[in-house]
Amino acid sequence: KAETVTLKAVTAWPKTASEYKAFATFTELAEQMVARKYPGELKIQYIGGPEAVKTPDQVQALQRGMVDMVFTTTAYYLSVLPEVDAIKLSNLTPSEERASGAWAYLNELHEKKVGIYYLARLGLGTKFHLYLKKPIKSADLKGLNIRVSPMYLQAIKGLGGNPVVIPPTEVYVALERNVVDGYCWPAVGIRDWGWQKHTKYVVDPGFYNVPNPLLVNLKIWNQMPQKLRDLLTEAAIEAEKRVVAAFDELSRQERPMLLKEGIQVIDLAPAEKEKFLKVAYEEGWKDLLNKSPQAGAKLKELLTKK
Amino acid sequence: MEWWLVISLLFGGMVLLILTNLPVAFAFLVVNLVGAYFFLGGVPGLISTVTGAFTSITTFTLLPVPFFILMGTLIFHSGLGLNAVNVLDKWLGRLRGRLSILAIMMGVIIGALSGSTIATCALLGTILLPDMLKRGYSKNMSLGPLMGVGTVDALIPPNALTVVLASLANIDVGQLLIAGIVPGVIMSGLYLLYVILWCRLFPEEAPVYDVPHIPLKEKVMATVKYLLPLGLIIFMVIGFIFLGVATPTEAAATGTLGSFILALVYRRLNWEIIKKSVYGTLKVTVMIFMIIIVSNTYGEILAFTGAAAGMTGFLTNLNIPPIVILIGMLIVVLILGCFMETVAIMMIAIPIYMPVIHAFGYNTIWFGVLMLIALETGLITPPFGVTLFVMKGVAPPEITMADIWKAVTPYVIVDVLCIALVLFMPSLATVVPGLMGMR
Amino acid sequence: MKKFWVFFDRVVDLMAILAGAILIAITAAVCYTIGMRFLFTKTTIWIIPMTEYALLWIVFLGTTWLLREKGHITTDIIYTHLNEKRKRYLDCVMNVIGGLTCSAMIFFGTVHVLECIRGGVTDVRAVTVPKTAVFIIIPIGSILLTIQFFRMAVSRIKEQDDTT
Ligand code: NA
Ligand code: NA
Numbered sequence: 069k070a071e072t073v074t075l076k077a078v079t080a081w082p083k084t085a086s087e088y089k090a091f092a093t094f095t096e097l098a099e100q101m102v103a104r105k106y107p108g109e110l111k112i113q114y115i116g117g118p119e120a121v122k123t124p125d126q127v128q129a130l131q132r133g134m135v136d137m138v139f140t141t142t143a144y145y146l147s148v149l150p151e152v153d154a155i156k157l158s159n160l161t162p163s164e165e166r167a168s169g170a171w172a173y174l175n176e177l178h179e180k181k182v183g184i185y186y187l188a189r190l191g192l193g194t195k196f197h198l199y200l201k202k203p204i205k206s207a208d209l210k211g212l213n214i215r216v217s218p219m220y221l222q223a224i225k226g227l228g229g230n231p232v233v234i235p236p237t238e239v240y241v242a243l244e245r246n247v248v249d250g251y252c253w254p255a256v257g258i259r260d261w262g263w264q265k266h267t268k269y270v271v272d273p274g275f276y277n278v279p280n281p282l283l284v285n286l287k288i289w290n291q292m293p294q295k296l297r298d299l300l301t302e303a304a305i306e307a308e309k310r311v312v313a314a315f316d317e318l319s320r321q322e323r324p325m326l327l328k329e330g331i332q333v334i335d336l337a338p339a340e341k342e343k344f345l346k347v348a349y350e351e352g353w354k355d356l357l358n359k360s361p362q363a364g365a366k367l368k369e370l371l372t373k374k
Numbered sequence: 375m376e377w378w379l380v381i382s383l384l385f386g387g388m389v390l391l392i393l394t395n396l397p398v399a400f401a402f403l404v405v406n407l408v409g410a411y412f413f414l415g416g417v418p419g420l421i422s423t424v425t426g427a428f429t430s431i432t433t434f435t436l437l438p439v440p441f442f443i444l445m446g447t448l449i450f451h452s453g454l455g456l457n458a459v460n461v462l463d464k465w466l467g468r469l470r471g472r473l474s475i476l477a478i479m480m481g482v483i484i485g486a487l488s489g490s491t492i493a494t495c496a497l498l499g500t501i502l503l504p505d506m507l508k509r510g511y512s513k514n515m516s517l518g519p520l521m522g523v524g525t526v527d528a529l530i531p532p533n534a535l536t537v538v539l540a541s542l543a544n545i546d547v548g549q550l551l552i553a554g555i556v557p558g559v560i561m562s563g564l565y566l567l568y569v570i571l572w573c574r575l576f577p578e579e580a581p582v583y584d585v586p587h588i589p590l591k592e593k594v595m596a597t598v599k600y601l602l603p604l605g606l607i608i609f610m611v612i613g614f615i616f617l618g619v620a621t622p623t624e625a626a627a628t629g630t631l632g633s634f635i636l637a638l639v640y641r642r643l644n645w646e647i648i649k650k651s652v653y654g655t656l657k658v659t660v661m662i663f664m665i666i667i668v669s670n671t672y673g674e675i676l677a678f679t680g681a682a683a684g685m686t687g688f689l690t691n692l693n694i695p696p697i698v699i700l701i702g703m704l705i706v707v708l709i710l711g712c713f714m715e716t717v718a719i720m721m722i723a724i725p726i727y728m729p730v731i732h733a734f735g736y737n738t739i740w741f742g743v744l745m746l747i748a749l750e751t752g753l754i755t756p757p758f759g760v761t762l763f764v765m766k767g768v769a770p771p772e773i774t775m776a777d778i779w780k781a782v783t784p785y786v787i788v789d790v791l792c793i794a795l796v797l798f799m800p801s802l803a804t805v806v807p808g809l810m811g812m813r
Numbered sequence: 814m815k816k817f818w819v820f821f822d823r824v825v826d827l828m829a830i831l832a833g834a835i836l837i838a839i840t841a842a843v844c845y846t847i848g849m850r851f852l853f854t855k856t857t858i859w860i861i862p863m864t865e866y867a868l869l870w871i872v873f874l875g876t877t878w879l880l881r882e883k884g885h886i887t888t889d890i891i892y893t894h895l896n897e898k899r900k901r902y903l904d905c906v907m908n909v910i911g912g913l914t915c916s917a918m919i920f921f922g923t924v925h926v927l928e929c930i931r932g933g934v935t936d937v938r939a940v941t942v943p944k945t946a947v948f949i950i951i952p953i954g955s956i957l958l959t960i961q962f963f964r965m966a967v968s969r970i971k972e973q974d975d976t977t
Contacts, residue, residue: 084544084728120677122429122670125422128928132418146937147944182932211854218937221858230854233861233939235434237537238621246618247850262546359941395892395900396907397885404914417921421928424921428948431872432865437843440836440871620847627843652833657884660832660875663868664885763886774893775886 073292074111075284078126080140082117086256086318090190090280091139093314094307101299110296112137127283131183136288139190142279143219149182150356151363155189155279156219157352158371162189162308170370177363178283185289188282188304192254192315195274196220199258199267200250201243203334207344215239215251220276224252226351227344239263254278255319264329271334273341275348377684384409384676385713392757399661402668409675423671430670431663438626440659445607445626446497447651448633452642455501457600464588464596471573471580473506474519475566481523482530482562495524495761496658499768507770512579513777514784515569517765521778522565522785524761525750529558529743535716536746543724545742549807553739554746556802561747561792568784603639607632658767665763673714682710686726696734700741703727704748704793711752711759719749743803744796751789754782818964822881825957829878832871839864862938866947873954877961905969912962915955922952 077095081087095112102110115121121129127145130138142152152174158165165171175186196219202212209229216224216231224231232248242248243266251263255274258264282304289297327333336344357364384405391401410419449455462480466472481498499520506516528535540550573580610632614620620628637643676682686706692699703723710719723745731741753761756779765778796802842860849855879885895903928934929945936944 082724084724115680116677116683120674121422122426122674124429125425128425128934129418129422132421134415134418134422143937146941147935148932150935150937213850213854213856216939218939218941221939230850230856231858231939232850232856233434233858234621234623237435238623240537241615242621245615245621247621260544262540262549392887393891394903394907395887396911397880397887399885400911400914403918404910407914407917420917421921421925424918424951425925425948427951428869428944431869432947433868434861434865436868437839437864440868441840441843444836444840614847619851624843624847627840628847630840631844649833652836653829655836656829656832656871656875657879657882659836660872660879661885663872664876667872766886767884 072108072111073296074113075136075288076113076115077137077139078115078121078129078135079117079138080123080126080144082119085117086260087139087141087192087280088117089314090192090307090311091282093310094139094188094190094282094303097307097310098300098303101303105299106295110299127182127184130283130285133285133287136285137187138283139280140283142281143217145182146218149177150359151177151181151367152279152281153352153356153359154364154367154371155191155281156276157349157356157368158277158279159373160371161193161312162191163305163312164373165189165371166305168370170367173366173370179286183286185284185286186281187284187289187300188308189279190282190307190311191280192256192278193312194255194278194315194319196252196254196276196278197274198250198252198271199263199331200269200271200334201246201266202249203269204271204336205340207336207340207347212249213247215242215248217252220252220348220352222351222355223275223348226347236261240266243267256315256322259325259329264326264331267329267331269332269334270326271344272336273345275345276352375679377679377681377688380413380679380681381676381685384672384681388672388713389757398758398763399664399668402665402672406668406671406675410671413675413679426671426674427667430667434623436663436666438623439662440655441626441630442494443496443500443658444651444655445630445633446500447654448630448637448647449497449604449607450500450504451647451650451654452633452637452640454600454604454633454636454640454642456505458501458604461593461596461601464593468582468584470577470582471515471569473502473509473511474515474569474573474580477502477506477519478523478526478562478565478569481519481526482559494527495521495764496768498523499765500654503769509583510581512576513773514781515572515580517769517773517778517781518785519565519569521754521761521765521782522788523562524753525747525785525789526558526562526565528746528750528753529554529561535720535749539720539724539742539746539749543728543738543742543745545738549739550742550746552806553743553803555806557743557747557792557796560795560802561788564788564792565785568788572784603636606636658764661767662760662764665760669714669758673719676714682723683726686723696736699730700734700736700744701797703730704744704797707745707748708751708755708790711749712755713758714752716749716752716760719752720745737800737804739807740796740800740803744793747789747793747796751786751793754789755786756782821957821960821964825878825881825961828874828957832874832878835867835871835874839867859940862940862942865938866942869947870950873950876954877957880958880961880965901969901972905966908962908966908969912959912966915959915962918955919952919959922948922955926952 079088079091098112115135121135123140124144126138126140127148129135142155146153155174158170160168160170171186178184178186207227209224209227212229213232214224214229215234221231234242239251240262243263258267353364353368387405387408388401391404392398406423407420410423413419414422462476463472466476469475477498481494503516503520536551536554540546607629611625611629614628615622615625634643637647707719707723710723731738753759756762762778762782766773766775842864846857846860849857892900892903926945926949929948934944935941936947
């Protein structure tokens with residue numbers, strides 16, 4: 069008779085957020101596999117989102133063993149492991165990251181520095197976009213106030229924009245009243261906040277990645293029987309593929325919706341596009357290399373498509 | 375552990391402790407630490423309760439609280455507020471309960487400028503309460519309207535909580551913001567009606583004092599001299615938001631600057647007044663923030679144990695008609711509102727409620743407005759209501775918590791009445807978005 | 814002992830003054846950012862995170878002062894109906910409980926500070942700062958709170974001695 073292993077899980081987003089679907093994809097897969105192979109031996113108990121443990125505190129709660137599993141985004145734990153900032157700069161899919169050795173190296177960093185097992189990157193196949201009220205013709209944001217999060221602060225600065233720090237809850241009014249001229253956000257999700265009403269342009273190309281890791285407390289992970297670890301890894305690898313596909317599809321469906329709302333696409337000229345991406349990625353890597361030169365260099369190599 | 379047992383333990387423990395005259399914030403703290411030890415897994419949970427204080431307070435969205443309070447204390451201590459009240463008083467003439475009426479009117483106006491219910495309440499409390507008590511108003515007629523208008527504030531845009539609710543529930547933000555206008559106006563109308571009727575029935579509660587006849591010229595002069603300049607402060611809040619100078623949160627700071635400037639212009643700004651205003655602001659801010667810190671953790675423990683979800687889940691899964699379940703949902707929010715902080719309730723209830731609302735095919739804007747009123751009622755329901763604590767903070771020491779609970783009760787009833795009105799006349803919530811061509 | 818309390822009160826007062834100064838400073842700072850952004854499209858990026866941290870400092874700098882001035886909210890419905898002796902007894906017990914709770918805050922706050930120092934934990938906003946630099950005010954504030962609670966408990970006992 070086997071004991072039931074129960075993993076207490078929290079997510080950085082409430083159940084209603086679209087990011088939660090990525091987590092649900094994983095748990096459904098894992099549950100099916102458990103039922104098929106080792107019925108009753110593993111249970112993932114969903115505790116809740118930010119209402120149960122505050123989003124910025126979740127990874128530290130995981131380190132301390134208050135919870136066993138966390139689904140979050142890298143931005144929320146740069147405080148304890150700045151190196152994970154590199155994942156947003158990856159131009160590989162999660163599956164390719166496993167093949168390139170990036171996953172293994174990232175896991176090593178997680179295990180050694182924070183005592184966490186880096187189970188998967190259920191990181192949506194979506195990119196960030198720049199959304200504007202005023203048109204631009206080139207990769208130059210001079211004279212524009214752009215609402216930023218620390219994630220793309222350096223990129224916006226590098227492109228000449230003036231970064232403005234306000235919480236997402238204020239963006240609607242700030243846009244409406246022209247306090248800011250634009251903001252960055254993933255390809256999907258601006259309609260959740262109602263910002264499409266005061267957005268006129270979406271700029272192509274998209275840049276960076278939405279990096280959402282699924283983490284497990286290392287001690288708990290090591291205590292689990294090997295067969296359950298294999299099962300979770302299998303579920304993780306499969307979920308990574310499905311999530312990328314599902315969110316790719318969502319991004320594709322989003323564009324026509326934005327056009328229907330009257331938002332125009334600013335498709336920068338090829339040379340400007342190249343410059344835009346070059347600046348965004350160079351600033352991103354520069355920031356990371358400043359914070360952790362050694363690991364940063366290695367990650368840059370592992371996460372960049374040759 | 376069963377959800378009802380967890381709730382009884384946490385709620386019971388809290389009630390027991392706050393009755394001992396231990397400050398509310400510390401009573402919560404005791405319950406939190408004991409609760410964290412047993413429900414959040416021992417020492418890791420205890421560390422989390424301390425780190426939670428850092429995360430819950432260091433947020434931009436709380437900035438307007440000290441700013442609006444400083445604005446209020448400055449207007450109050452410099453005498454600018456009293457002047458303005460006197461001017462409006464001149465215009466209102468010999469009207470029974472005029473200060474209560476004035477409070478509600480000013481509440482609506484300031485509510486339309488401010489996105490922080492707490493701040494609105496603190497501002498009006500500091501300006502009007504001392505005058506009301508001086509004029510011999512009963513506690514019921516003085517404390518009551520000042521707390522009541524707090525709930526109106528949330529329904530009249532702009533409001534930060536509305537935006538939070540809309541984003542959590544996936545409701546259109548713009549629509550939900552303007553959908554609150556009609557119910558907000560109705561609610562203040564009901565407050566006015568109540569005040570006027572009550573003054574008729576119990577004239578001694580709002581003594582009419584003789585107002586000497588004032589010539590029109592003097593009224594106009596007083597208005598120009600004392601009331602219109604206050605428009606500078608209003609301009610530095612709403613005008614700056616409208617002109618795109620500042621976001622609603624930031625505008626609280628420019629509004630404070632405005633009150634500094636005005637006090638300076640009226641030659642009322644001296645060291646003593648600044649000191650009084652700053653200490654007054656510190657007193658209320660520290661008190662409110664301590665309560666926000668501990669109530670945040672308290673809500674997290676309820677959420678973490680699954681107790682809050684258990685209770686909501688239990689009530690929504692009963693086999694009864696949708697409208698009854700909807701009413702049940704709102705009642706749950708009202709009950710949670712008695713002992714929890716607004717955002718925490720939203721975070722617990724919304725994920726469970728929204729699938730049900732979609733399943734029933736209800737209009738989400740309508741539901742959003744209902745939720746908003748119910749959530750805001752929580753601010754004034756005893757024993758735990760932030761507005762109540764704000765009022766206790768700004769009131770003179772002889773006002774007890776029991777006085778405050780008693781005074782606020784009629785306004786809780788009006789709020790519930792307002793929920794019922796919107797519940798049975800959904801068009802009250804949907805008419806404005808409809809007119810704007812949004813539906 | 815008397816000297817110690819004079820010193821303690823001086824510290825508590827100074828902390829409250831510092832909290833007030835911070836309040837004025839963040840008001841000015843936010844107005845400054847707004848002005849610079851509106852007039853010159855320029856943002857001093859560290860100002861907003863600093864105002865957020867300031868809120869925490871204001872609370873823990875001011876809380877002991879507020880406790881001493883009896884400014885924290887209490888619910889006195891039952892308390893007011895007790896006789897003087899019972900009031901004193903209850904106050905004494907509750908102040909001890911308050912003191913113990915705050916000493917727990919010191920302990921677990923310090924544990925977290927050590928965690929942060931050991932792990933090099935930062936706080937990442939528009940600027941990145943060591944978390945300890947901001948967080949440290951929680952254990953510091955809690956130390957003063959603890960002392961004040963025990964001081965109030967002892968002074969209640971003394972009152973009892975005086976009357977009997
Ligand atoms: Na409002
Ligand atoms: Na309440």
